[in-house]
Amino acid sequence: MATKPTKKKRGAKKVATSRKRSSAQQKFVYDFGEKTDGDSSMRALLGGKGANLAEMARIGLPVPPGFTITTEVCTYYYENKLKYPPTLDADIRTSVKRVEKQIGLNFGDPGDPLLFSVRSGARDSMPGMMDTILNLGLNDQTVQGLAKKTGNERFAYDCYRRFIQMYGDVVMGVQPRSEMEHEPFDHAMEQLKKDRSVQDDTQLTADDLKELIQRFKKLIKQRTNQSFPQDVYEQLYGSIGAVFSSWHNPRAKVYRAKYNIPAEWGTAVNVQTMVFGNMGDTSGTGVAFTRDPATGEKVFYGEYLINAQGEDVVAGIRNPQPIAQLAEEMPQSFKELEVVRSKLERHFKDMQDFEFTIQEGKLYMLQTRNGKRTGLAAVRIAVEMVTERLINAKTAVQRIPADSISSLLVPIFDEAARVRTKTLATGLPAGPGAASGHITFTAKGAEDLVKQGKKAVLCRVETTPDDLRGMIASEGILTSRGGVSSHAALVARQMGKVCVCGASAVVIDYERRTLSVGKDVLKEGDFISIDGTTGEIFAGHVDTAPSEVTQVLEGQLKPAKSYTYEMFDKVMRWADRYRKLGVRTNADTPGQAKQAIALGAQGIGLCRTEHMFFEGDRIFYMRQMILATDEGDRRAALKKLLPFQRRDFNGIFKAMEGRPVTIRLLDPPLHEFLPHDSAARNAMAEKLGVSAETINERVNALHEQNPMLGHRGCRLGISYPEITEMQARAIFEAAAQCLTLKNKVPVNVEVMVPLVGYADELSHQMAVIHRVADEVQKAKKVKINYLIGTMIEIPRGALTADEIAEHAEFFSFGTNDLTQTALGMSRDDSGGFLPQYGELEIITQNPFASIDQNGVGQLVEIAVEKGRSARKGIKLGICGEHGGDPESIYFFHKAGLDYVSCSPPRVPVARLAAAQAVLREPGTPQGE
């Protein structure tokens, strides 16, 4: 959703949320350990970490006891001017007592202190949040108790200095004051090592560490004018406050914006008894996955460090060992971990990512959560868990992020070749997959390379429709300017081309024919490789291969030979079992149509006809038509275009074999077909036999202030009905050809009139189309199965859908333009402010990527209701870019559309998302 979901709620029902219960009635602290109050279903209240700690405790896994302060406290804190609920303090003290009792130690006891870790824990794990404070409860007194108790003074003071460092940094805000400055605590440490002339932290003695602690405290005092707190409860409250504060730090905000997490969810705080992985060689710590998160393979995957604390694994200072190694180093612990691994999977029924610590041979579980995984792994894990009967198909369908399925379809770089090659720069990943080829800076260059049997990567500052043939010829497209909605990106997605766009570090010099990044200069013809999944750009060649699924679908590989295909096929079958939305494709050529059918498309939802006018002589006739000053000349040029269009449609009808084909009549403003630079204009003038002035005049006359809102769509067809007539004739004559073949090919065509805002626009165009249909049917003695409908793509069309539906036999929502008009926001120009809107949480999701349900969505709902009120059973679809976006598909499902249409490579995503939409509906029985 484009706006934060709770915003909507806030407007609608302001009172009846559980948060508004009187705080006196609320339970703010949930224990876990011998007594466990929560469970894994309570993520919203306890955060993911807290809920799962409770669940682990509940199923008997060795969890160090502690308690969770709920997300409601975070909300309370922000709604009440950074104050805590009055009852919180008492609750915390009660829980501390409970832990003291279970462990047999006391918090702040100078003799043998109970120590805590404090961790944040939002509903979903979130980078940018305050992570962890360890060893809380140490002070100048208790550190001596710890030293005595463990008999390891150095260990105790190392714990203390680490605590001071973390606390000073995170809670007291002692941080570098500029990008130039070193981390001040690290700097103090380095200074001490220099003073002591040692290389390594471990060479520092307990006394050195005592000195370091003094220096740390002094640093804190200097920087904050406050002393490091000796009171352990003050330490605890400071840490809790720091967790809550970090909920609104910039990185967390950016992350929430990106992943659409409402600020209102808040974070919980987990306070847990410390265990130590750094108490010698019988101690250690590690992170593990129940399956391989990259490939999904069912192997125990992870890493650990002996004699280390958790942060050491993450920090990457020492190289951790692969988990298998533990079987040799600590066989007993490894055996226990294997049990835990299996228990976790059986219990949570999903791949788990967990943290553990071994303290003097005893295993403790510190965290578990559903593991993040690649798209490929998501598919494999879900499929195999069904085979293992851990989950059923319904759950598997819900479990696989719909986008993941495309990772089975993109060409991939050979991993070994990739790591050998230099990463030059990174741009925006705009068309997933891997491409490698010779650098070319022109569309013609790309075509020439392909004619020579070479692979091309078209590198442009930005692309225009003139580059189309070059883009088709290229393996991939690289641009230095333009976002994920730029022309390059749009075309790439449509054609399933690999594309990296907006690589601003890349300087493309057309004159010198070079592409450079800093001092690295590549020349035209040099090899370059781009990864459209990651945005990486490599200098040189990297081998690629098409996905196995593609190879199977294209008949180059037997299905039985490909496990990837088997998985793909299974998931698609499951999806088709549940989904109610039809899935069509946006395809302009027979090739695209065939590809989409192989991927499961049930028809064409959008066949654009304008791309058809760029090839070969067509653009010449098209320009002749545009330059014509009267209807006669226009008709003469159109007559020459007719056979081309007829052939195009014929090819598409044959490829579709009777499936519905929605053909949109000419849509873009005419000036898009004219050349923009004077050289090309002069060439055109010469070819057309007119003066350059004539061309320039016409180009100037066609210039528009806001072409998006200009003379385009059905407005063209109304100004020049002969264009509509020619297109209709091409459509119906192509259909007639198919129907009169010896092996008759059925045809099911839906003629779509674009940009209708007034019912009479449609009826005007329908009269032309029906007339031509009648003429062709009579002349060819055939009955053609056709409908006429319209795109709903401007607000007025949606608002007057009842009037339009008196004529239209179908609607297809053009949500790209509907978004631009409803939001008053040009897709091409939104790059100047949309990123900042994301940071400010004003618009949290790009409305061109995922439909703005609250705004544009209302127009869709209005049009659906009005359309059906005027014509029961009117066919309703959507053919904007949103047709391939899972969140949007869920919305379209709820809105009651009949189908979505998306680019061929998105068809599997849409099938899966459509199934998930059904299963997501409230009240649908869930799988497991």
Add this chain to the structure above:
Amino acid sequence: MATKPTKKKRGAKKVATSRKRSSAQQKFVYDFGEKTDGDSSMRALLGGKGANLAEMARIGLPVPPGFTITTEVCTYYYENKLKYPPTLDADIRTSVKRVEKQIGLNFGDPGDPLLFSVRSGARDSMPGMMDTILNLGLNDQTVQGLAKKTGNERFAYDCYRRFIQMYGDVVMGVQPRSEMEHEPFDHAMEQLKKDRSVQDDTQLTADDLKELIQRFKKLIKQRTNQSFPQDVYEQLYGSIGAVFSSWHNPRAKVYRAKYNIPAEWGTAVNVQTMVFGNMGDTSGTGVAFTRDPATGEKVFYGEYLINAQGEDVVAGIRNPQPIAQLAEEMPQSFKELEVVRSKLERHFKDMQDFEFTIQEGKLYMLQTRNGKRTGLAAVRIAVEMVTERLINAKTAVQRIPADSISSLLVPIFDEAARVRTKTLATGLPAGPGAASGHITFTAKGAEDLVKQGKKAVLCRVETTPDDLRGMIASEGILTSRGGVSSHAALVARQMGKVCVCGASAVVIDYERRTLSVGKDVLKEGDFISIDGTTGEIFAGHVDTAPSEVTQVLEGQLKPAKSYTYEMFDKVMRWADRYRKLGVRTNADTPGQAKQAIALGAQGIGLCRTEHMFFEGDRIFYMRQMILATDEGDRRAALKKLLPFQRRDFNGIFKAMEGRPVTIRLLDPPLHEFLPHDSAARNAMAEKLGVSAETINERVNALHEQNPMLGHRGCRLGISYPEITEMQARAIFEAAAQCLTLKNKVPVNVEVMVPLVGYADELSHQMAVIHRVADEVQKAKKVKINYLIGTMIEIPRGALTADEIAEHAEFFSFGTNDLTQTALGMSRDDSGGFLPQYGELEIITQNPFASIDQNGVGQLVEIAVEKGRSARKGIKLGICGEHGGDPESIYFFHKAGLDYVSCSPPRVPVARLAAAQAVLREPGTPQGE
């Protein structure tokens, strides 16, 4: 309304119209004469002409008897494949019998035939419709009877040949086959005169006319392959059919489109006994008005011809005599006419335009209708009829087209001077009034002329914001390109400047410094005069004077000295008595504000701040701000702009004396402030001390594909909150200055955030504004009365108005942009197709002139409802151009807005239209 009103109805309630009564029950023919079925209230059924013929018969005026075939027959005819209702024929024959009986003649009687005229008669009179067929009932037999009966063979055959000519042309379609061909009947007449070697029609003898009749018949046969019908009923049905057909001829359609008359209304047909004004010197015919339709003065006004038929008066072949002359030529008839004149006015209570014929001394009334009149006459007649107690004030308010009131306000050409001067060309009337001055082609030229004490007319191909100061300096603005919504036209309307735009015949050559139309070449400095009310352009000087109303309002003329002012004042007082809508003005300067207050504005509904940045040094600092690459530089430039803005606001607050002032924060995209040609850019680079490249880069970076949908409005304020901050500071500091003056000036300011689509955009900007307000109030120790609200100008804003109203204290509908976005139609680019849409009756009214109630109106209604649901009592206004359009004002009244805001010269129009809106509401007691 932008779409045909019945369209809307058709969707809504399809059945329950009276037209759907079974045709058997319907009365299709209404008599008038001794027996009269209809009256003047039945315009919808009988058409205007038929209803008034009936009414005249009813009140005893001498109407030749006849009957009216209703508009329902027209509708039936088109809904039933051009067939008549089955009962029609019998009804017509019954009515013919009734007329025969009253007159004592028989239709088709060879001895003494009854003759008819057949005339169309729509609800409103409509050019383009078939007008009249006279002498129907003549054939080869009856013509002889007529000759015998009148003893005037030549008269009879002249009547017959005229009938054949009209019938052949209108009913049988014998018309010129190309623009080159002469009218064929005229041609035959000329040929005969040549054969007979005579100059004048009247020189032809009865035998000549018989020969002519043969030639006419032959012509008809040749052209149509049909004979001229001898059967009189065939003649009658042919004529009735021709009337109905003419309802759908192109000219009628264009007229309906222009005046928004639904095609479904249909026309009636009037069949009336012929009377002859051409039976000698005791006969005659004329057209008269009960008052002067040009000035409104209460004098008998009209003209007549002795021995002529009605068409001769209209055709202008002979010069008619002024009506006063009739008192001498036919004193008795003149006396009768004076009685008729007074009876008509007393009965119809409005100025009448009537036709009469005197047949051998006896007066017959052929038609009466409410007379068309100029705006000035409309006002004067209404005002004087109230004085005469013919009507009351309520009726007077309803009677004056709201636009008419402006005709009392525009400067006018001296009529005598005007007719002496050559009309050079005609453009679009874009800013009413008259202006005369020296031609200048540059803004600077205009300023220089004014400095020299000369008057300037700025002549440009088109204008840009750079021309603003020149436009202000000029008397009038003439452009050769751009429609009534072009920059020139908009600014002219806003400033009340005289403007003629889009005069395509005018060629402006900036290099040669000439303005030419064909061979007429004017040089820079030559005199030119333009009439922005008519669009006329005169070569040379024509004297002008400001309107008397303006002179009174500006204190240059005593109110008592001006009858025009007295009328204006009366009408405005009446309007204010009834209206409920407040009327504010769109004003950017103290001068405009004062002008608007004088005209009755109750506040400023839109004070645009962008114009303020063009004057003098300001544009320099503005450009410095735009070119700044960081916040620091931007703030430095803004700091320099602050005092200018503060002074502007101070002036406006003082002028408004505590009335509400809505100030819109910066709205247009920043590139509008940068120069567009390279010379200006270089100059700017030099002045700013940066390289031309820097400027070009920034200009290019700011370039947008669709600036209307780009980085503008609140999006600027969010990207650069320091701009909002500066503007807020200028506003509040100016307010504080007013409040702390010795003679304290109260301030009531409404800060308006533009282009809000998301509630969070507004809350972001509100935080900045409130913070600055707090700071200023604290620093200046004052309490400032202010509100913060937003423009609702993009569909999403309207659709989520409930969310926005949680923050906004007022909404102002920006219907210009709301129209552009809701219709997906750029105002600047719509000229390419909107005119054609009008001709095709797809969009019958320019949606930028009068609000599209069915589309954009829905968004307004949604926003009103949602806005009030979230904030009861939220202040609602409208500040788009539609705020000055009477039809739109009626809509805004119905939608429940609190006020409309329009340009200063439109304020009186809006006051009057707002009163009319109240009186137009269904169920409102009507005046008389």
